[in-house]
Amino acid sequence: MNKIKLMAETFTDQQVVDGLLKREKSLTNRIVAYLYIYQESITHMVMANNGRTEDAEDVFQEMIIIFLNQVWDEKFKLIKLSSDDPEEEEKYIKISTYLYKLANRIWLKKMLRDKKQQNWEDKFLALQDTNDEYTPLLQITSEEDSSRFKKMYSQLKEDCIKILDAFYFQDKSIREIADELKITEANVKVIKHRCIEKLKKIITR
Amino acid sequence: MKQAEDHEEFNTIEAYLLNQLDKKTMADVEYRIKNDSEFAKKVKEIQHTQLFIKEAFLERSALETIKALQQKDREKFKKETQPKRKTVYWKKVVSFAAAASIIIISYLSLTPVEFPDTENDFHITRGLDTTNFTREQRIAFSQFFDGQAHFAEGEYLLAVRDFENAATVKNVRPYFREATQWHLALAYTKSGQALKAERIYKQFSECVDCEYPISPVNRWKLWWRIQWAKNGRLF
Numbered sequence: 001m002n003k004i005k006l007m008a009e010t011f012t013d014q015q016v017v018d019g020l021l022k023r024e025k026s027l028t029n030r031i032v033a034y035l036y037i038y039q040e041s042i043t044h045m046v047m048a049n050n051g052r053t054e055d056a057e058d059v060f061q062e063m064i065i066i067f068l069n070q071v072w073d074e075k076f077k078l079i080k081l082s083s084d085d086p087e088e089e090e091k092y093i094k095i096s097t098y099l100y101k102l103a104n105r106i107w108l109k110k111m112l113r114d115k116k117q118q119n120w121e122d123k124f125l126a127l128q129d130t131n132d133e134y135t136p137l138l139q140i141t142s143e144e145d146s147s148r149f150k151k152m153y154s155q156l157k158e159d160c161i162k163i164l165d166a167f168y169f170q171d172k173s174i175r176e177i178a179d180e181l182k183i184t185e186a187n188v189k190v191i192k193h194r195c196i197e198k199l200k201k202i203i204t205r
Numbered sequence: 206m207k208q209a210e211d212h213e214e215f216n217t218i219e220a221y222l223l224n225q226l227d228k229k230t231m232a233d234v235e236y237r238i239k240n241d242s243e244f245a246k247k248v249k250e251i252q253h254t255q256l257f258i259k260e261a262f263l264e265r266s267a268l269e270t271i272k273a274l275q276q277k278d279r280e281k282f283k284k285e286t287q288p289k290r291k292t293v294y295w296k297k298v299v300s301f302a303a304a305a306s307i308i309i310i311s312y313l314s315l316t317p318v319e320f321p322d323t324e325n326d327f328h329i330t331r332g333l334d335t336t337n338f339t340r341e342q343r344i345a346f347s348q349f350f351d352g353q354a355h356f357a358e359g360e361y362l363l364a365v366r367d368f369e370n371a372a373t374v375k376n377v378r379p380y381f382r383e384a385t386q387w388h389l390a391l392a393y394t395k396s397g398q399a400l401k402a403e404r405i406y407k408q409f410s411e412c413v414d415c416e417y418p419i420s421p422v423n424r425w426k427l428w429w430r431i432q433w434a435k436n437g438r439l440f
Binding site: 023025029032033036039053057060061064065068069149153164168169189190193196197199200203204 | 250251257261264267268275
């Protein structure tokens with residue numbers, strides 16, 4: 001299994017996936033901070049293809065969001081690569097390789113969208129590894145499509161977001177939320193219920 | 206009424222999913238899930254929504270973490286590149302100063318020292334009335350212009366001799382006397398007698414009531430030539 005060194009904390013690929021699936025705030029942030037080591041290689045890739053540092057940062061942000069959502073949706077899994085030789089050590093698709101490919105695709109999409117470079121698509125696609133069958137790379141959608149937060153933020157009102165954030169993410173009690181918002185506990189419960197019902201309709205559509 | 210029931214049911218499901226129910230109520234809910242498909246579907250939908258909310262906030266938090274790291278890196282990069290920028294700036298300044306110095310030195314070295322044209326200043330040099338000239342004065346004026354001619358021909362030693370002779374005459378206008386001294390200094394410089402040239406230069410360089418007008422640029426040219434001649438270089 002691949003083990004990538006980090007300044008402070010190191011995670012194996014398996015630990016990255018398992019950690020993200022625990023959906024814990026602190027662990028998720030630590031893993032994301034660990035994955036930040038790939039920013040440099042992605043910056044090189046973007047800048048080698050007529051991009052700027054700012055573009056590379058955007059690509060990295062989008063890449064992480066897509067990766068998180070793919071792990072949570074179980075679209076990304078650590079799959080053992082087939083080998084004809086039974087004696088050979090087990091091989092897995094590296095997260096580093098996967099993220100790099102993901103970033104490539106995101107940048108390609110942006111390049112095509114911006115029409116920055118003519119004939120760039122052909123050149124770029126020629127460089128791509130076509131053996132993507134073990135990954136959901138081909139299913140990549142844009143950040144706008146996959147971002148859960150953007151989806152939620154675009155559909156719910158500000159007070160909804162505040163209450164859901166406080167209750168589900170910051171683990172605050174109904175009483176604490178009521179005190180902060182200067183409304184009754186009953187009102188908090190009603191608003192929360194309505195928000196969840198609205199969100200439920202959106203995501204089960 | 207239906208709304209209140211729905212709300213109550215939602216609270217129960219949510220509490221069940223957050224593991225906040227007592228054992229008996231928990232068992233009741235689990236029984237309903239097994240035997241009431243409609244209820245089981247509701248539980249699943251709320252669970253799915255809760256998960257979605259949690260992931261949405263996790264995603265926002267992850268994005269904040271990345272942005273903070275990127276910001277930190279930008280600041281680090283800025284700090285690292287700032288001294289380089291300063292170095293580049295100072296390199297440019299030094300290069301510019303060096304280029305300017307070369308231009309100035311070349312100008313001072315290569316362009317000729319220009320003194321006011323004495324031949325066209327006959328009256329200033331000699332006075333309006335030329336009939337009362339002594340023989341000595343006439344020789345002095347003649348030698349001065351001979352010196353100029355020798356200088357122009359590159360006969361610097363002869364020019365020195367002419368200017369020295371012209372300078373010995375006392376009863377001449379200050380303008381002429383000063384012109385002779387300046388020409389003599391230049392002739393000394395050209396003939397390799399830098400120390401003599403320097404003595405004359407020092408005598409006149411800070412003169413406040415002198416009549417023979419030498420521009421600062423031409424003074425610098427002469428001074429520069431004297432310094433180079435002192436170091437064995439000839440112009």
